Amino acid sequence: MIVATETAARPSARERLLAAADELFYAEGVQTVGIDRIIEHAGVAKASLYNTFGSKEELVRAYLANRRDRSTGRISRAIEGVQGPRAKLLAIFDAQAELAASPGYRGCAFVAASAEARAGGCVEQATDDYRAWIRALFLDLAEQAGADDPAALGSQLNLLYDGATLSARMDRDPTAPITAKAAATALLDAAIKPSGRRS
Amino acid sequence: MIVATETAARPSARERLLAAADELFYAEGVQTVGIDRIIEHAGVAKASLYNTFGSKEELVRAYLANRRDRSTGRISRAIEGVQGPRAKLLAIFDAQAELAASPGYRGCAFVAASAEARAGGCVEQATDDYRAWIRALFLDLAEQAGADDPAALGSQLNLLYDGATLSARMDRDPTAPITAKAAATALLDAAIKPSGRRS
DNA sequence: ACGTGAGTAGACAGGTCTGTCTAAACTCGC
DNA sequence: GCGAGTTTAGACAGACCTGTCTACTCACGT
Numbered sequence: 001m002i003v004a005t006e007t008a009a010r011p012s013a014r015e016r017l018l019a020a021a022d023e024l025f026y027a028e029g030v031q032t033v034g035i036d037r038i039i040e041h042a043g044v045a046k047a048s049l050y051n052t053f054g055s056k057e058e059l060v061r062a063y064l065a066n067r068r069d070r071s072t073g074r075i076s077r078a079i080e081g082v083q084g085p086r087a088k089l090l091a092i093f094d095a096q097a098e099l100a101a102s103p104g105y106r107g108c109a110f111v112a113a114s115a116e117a118r119a120g121g122c123v124e125q126a127t128d129d130y131r132a133w134i135r136a137l138f139l140d141l142a143e144q145a146g147a148d149d150p151a152a153l154g155s156q157l158n159l160l161y162d163g164a165t166l167s168a169r170m171d172r173d174p175t176a177p178i179t180a181k182a183a184a185t186a187l188l189d190a191a192i193k194p195s196g197r198r199s
Numbered sequence: 200m201i202v203a204t205e206t207a208a209r210p211s212a213r214e215r216l217l218a219a220a221d222e223l224f225y226a227e228g229v230q231t232v233g234i235d236r237i238i239e240h241a242g243v244a245k246a247s248l249y250n251t252f253g254s255k256e257e258l259v260r261a262y263l264a265n266r267r268d269r270s271t272g273r274i275s276r277a278i279e280g281v282q283g284p285r286a287k288l289l290a291i292f293d294a295q296a297e298l299a300a301s302p303g304y305r306g307c308a309f310v311a312a313s314a315e316a317r318a319g320g321c322v323e324q325a326t327d328d329y330r331a332w333i334r335a336l337f338l339d340l341a342e343q344a345g346a347d348d349p350a351a352l353g354s355q356l357n358l359l360y361d362g363a364t365l366s367a368r369m370d371r372d373p374t375a376p377i378t379a380k381a382a383a384t385a386l387l388d389a390a391i392k393p394s395g396r397r398s
Numbered sequence: 399a400c401g402t403g404a405g406t407a408g409a410c411a412g413g414t415c416t417g418t419c420t421a422a423a424c425t426c427g428c
Numbered sequence: 429g430c431g432a433g434t435t436t437a438g439a440c441a442g443a444c445c446t447g448t449c450t451a452c453t454c455a456c457g458t
Contacts, residue, residue, distance in 0.1 A: 034444075046407085047405075163362030166361040235414090243436085245417085246435075247436080255415095
């Protein structure tokens with residue numbers, strides 16, 4: 001088994017391909033960007049791509065898996081230093097605001113990929129995985145926060161999160177997560193009856 | 200000028216092309232569906248398409264304009280029989296719920312088209328028009344409802360509306376607008392201080 | 399020095415796409 | 429009937445796409 005040069009001096013062909021795919025697929029769309037653009041941007045030969053991934057679809061799958069890991073990792077990191085479920089929930093929107101304000105932001109990669117892919121393909125599966133993770137996170141934190149109806153609160157906050165994603169993309173408005181956070185605050189206040197101690 | 204057969208017995212070639220484009224573009228995507236599929240589904244010759252619209256891009260533009268007119272018309276109809284701005288705002292979500300539960304629903308056509316098109320094209324312009332109309336509607340009703348901060352409330356409700364659109368599509372969950380309506384109710388209660396009369 | 403294996407450049411096949419063009423068929427007022 | 433304009437079917441051009449294949453280069457362990 002040859003596992004050398006994994007994190008060697010210069011990035012391997014696989015890493016350069018993944019980096020190029022991430023950049024181009026996200027910026028212009030999975031369907032729009034062709035293989036030739038990818039390999040040109042990565043600086044590798046076409047045969048290297050097909051030796052490494054086997055097909056474009058497999059490259060798309062790897063691109064989405066990479067996006068999922070980075071997104072869930074970013075959110076996890078954003079809330080891990082925050083104390084209390086209520087503050088954690090609001091910190092999710094702060095992290096989203098920071099992301100939406102970063103240059104080159106074009107909305108959720110899964111929404112874009114899903115709009116281009118046909119139903120039932122590998123894109124749909126990756127999308128379902130990613131969205132299930134976020135949904136579970138909102139539900140978990142809503143339970144921890146002591147909501148009267150955690151499922152309802154979690155869904156509502158998730159809706160705000162999705163809406164901010166969509167608006168930031170479609171309206172090119174990086175302040176959408178800020179608006180969502182304000183609405184989330186109001187929903188939290190309404191959904192959590194203070195049981196003894198005040199905020 | 201020849202303007203006969205506008206609404207004659209059998210639909211004109213233009214109408215059949217538009218109907219075919221609406222069905223196929225919405226179901227499978229603007230980029231994915233080719234000219235040949237459109238003309239086959241419409242039952243017209245390729246030359247008729249290019250004589251009528253001139254290019255595929257122009258057909259896409261007509262498709263989106265048609266979608267916009269039907270969407271804004273549907274929303275206008277849904278709220279025109281409802282008394283009071285608060286009830287009108289909630290009726291928007293009822294209309295959305297009905298739409299999301301209809302067979303073949305695949306989310307917002309503009310979101311899908313925007314994900315496929317390149318930035319700056321005619322799709323972006325049509326999308327901006329449509330979204331500006333909805334944004335103005337939410338702002339107008341929030342003002343009429345007497346919100347303390349109409350701009351904030353309008354944006355927040357718009358965010359819920361967008362989130363429900365996205366979730367209904369991505370999660371294949373037609374109940375998302377119902378969830379959004381519940382959240383909208385809570386936001387309305389929090390944003391409108393009762394000034395004299397009760398609900 | 400040499401063989402091995404990975405990477406490279408690029409031609410190529412087979413398919414699909416948009417858009418043009420030709421020639422035949424059809425419609426309809428007269 | 430007839431002639432003018434419209435519609436039709438389909439071939440075609442030119443571009444682009446994915447994926448395969450050949451031949452060459454280069455690093456490297458032994």
